[in-house]
Amino acid sequence: MLHSSDKSGLDNILQKALSGERLEDSDLLFLLEEKDGKAVQETASAADTLNRDINSGKVSYVVNRNINFTNICALNCRFCGYKRTKNSKDAFLLDYDKILEKISEGKKQIGIDEICVTGGINPELKSNPDYYFNLVRTVRNNFPDLHIHAFSPQEIYELAEATGKSYAGVIEKLVDCGLNSIPGTAAEILAEETRKKICPEKINTSVWVEIIKTAHMLGVKTSATVLFGHIESNEDLAYHLSLIRRIQDETGGFTEFIALPFISPKTSLRKQVNQTKIYDNEAVLKFYAILRLYLDNFKNIQTSWPKIGVHSALKSLECGVNDFGGTLMEENITKSAGGNFGEYLSEGEIINLIKQAGKIPARRDTLYNYININVSI
Numbered sequence: 442m443l444h445s446s447d448k449s450g451l452d453n454i455l456q457k458a459l460s461g462e463r464l465e466d467s468d469l470l471f472l473l474e475e476k477d478g479k480a481v482q483e484t485a486s487a488a489d490t491l492n493r494d495i496n497s498g499k500v501s502y503v504v505n506r507n508i509n510f511t512n513i514c515a516l517n518c519r520f521c522g523y524k525r526t527k528n529s530k531d532a533f534l535l536d537y538d539k540i541l542e543k544i545s546e547g548k549k550q551i552g553i554d555e556i557c558v559t560g561g562i563n564p565e566l567k568s569n570p571d572y573y574f575n576l577v578r579t580v581r582n583n584f585p586d587l588h589i590h591a592f593s594p595q596e597i598y599e600l601a602e603a604t605g606k607s608y609a610g611v612i613e614k615l616v617d618c619g620l621n622s623i624p625g626t627a628a629e630i631l632a633e634e635t636r637k638k639i640c641p642e643k644i645n646t647s648v649w650v651e652i653i654k655t656a657h658m659l660g661v662k663t664s665a666t667v668l669f670g671h672i673e674s675n676e677d678l679a680y681h682l683s684l685i686r687r688i689q690d691e692t693g694g695f696t697e698f699i700a701l702p703f704i705s706p707k708t709s710l711r712k713q714v715n716q717t718k719i720y721d722n723e724a725v726l727k728f729y730a731i732l733r734l735y736l737d738n739f740k741n742i743q744t745s746w747p748k749i750g751v752h753s754a755l756k757s758l759e760c761g762v763n764d765f766g767g768t769l770m771e772e773n774i775t776k777s778a779g780g781n782f783g784e785y786l787s788e789g790e791i792i793n794l795i796k797q798a799g800k801i802p803a804r805r806d807t808l809y810n811y812i813n814i815n816v817s818i
């Protein structure tokens with residue numbers, strides 16, 4: 442049994458990862474528990490080396506716009522500052538005209554390649570599931586080339602409940618309407634006991650896994666996510682990452698891994714969390730490095746600039762991260778939870794930041810096909 446701060450244990454693990462040998466779950470736990478500053482630096486440096494081997498200094502990004510179509514939600518996730526009830530004065534449900542207007546704006550102003558569409562679990566839509574299908578169809582009819590990345594496994598579940606269709610039936614119908622891929626959100630933390638504490642009304646782990654695998658089997662790619670830096674233990678994180686890696690072995694359907702640090706100020710979970718946890722940049726960067734070393738079947742590890750800020754996002758590019766995420770152009774969810782790092786970066790800003798970090802910017806599509814490498818605009 443290895444113990445953290447065991448120098449030879451760390452060296453062995455890093456050497457294993459660098460030589461292409463798969464890390465065990467016990468190695469993962471060892472890395473997660475390591476706190477020694479020098480050891481963390483060595484971990485980040487190994488992750489950087491591995492990332493250079495895999496991605497040759499390229500850092501990708503996508504030009505996209507988020508469309509949060511409703512903030513009315515029947516669930517009560519304890520980390521969420523976004524949800525509203527129907528009678529809240531700032532509650533909204535967008536109609537299709539408004540959604541099309543936002544997309545046109547995104548197309549005209551920044552040439553978006555993708556929209557990422559998610560919303561609260563709005564009880565009004567339970568009796569009107571066609572809202573979801575027609576939303577996709579309407580967007581597809583108006584924007585034939587746009588990549589539609591929409592609806593989390595929680596939303597797929599709600600649609601299955603509302604329509605009596607299987608998960609596969611819902612996904613197939615959405616694809617018929619024009620859907621291209623699905624965000625792997627609503628994963629939060631997949632260790633069940635902790636999951637129940639932070640989002641008791643959300644689908645459980647086995648349903649999340651079933652929906653994700655169903656999408657992958659149907660040829661619909663998804664991202665993979667984790668919400669970390671709240672009340673989860675290192676064992677919870679190890680369980681989550683191990684499960685994600687096994688799914689990827691089985692299906693190959695994840696495009697990237699996105700680690701989302703908990704943004705606390707306006708949420709009910711905050712009282713339970715040590716406030717330094719989330720803003721401890723070193724811990725966030727260390728986690729990114731561990732993702733690169735452990736998730737050997739993921740080419741793409743994405744940073745989250747709206748949550749950690751541009752400065753830390755740049756640092757993460759030296760810790761194994763190869764994707765800067767998107768321009769976003771509207772990122773209400775982090776902002777509502779108290780995040781204060783803005784909701785839009787222009788493509789030019791992203792390119793300059795990536796160059797500043799000594800890397801090669803590469804504009805990509807949602808499925809990580811490069812559109813333009815070493816971009817100058």
Ligand code: SF4
Pocket residue numbers: 514515516517518521522523524560561562
């Ligand atoms: S995280 Fe999503 S599902 Fe949970 S309360 Fe917030 S809006 Fe609703």
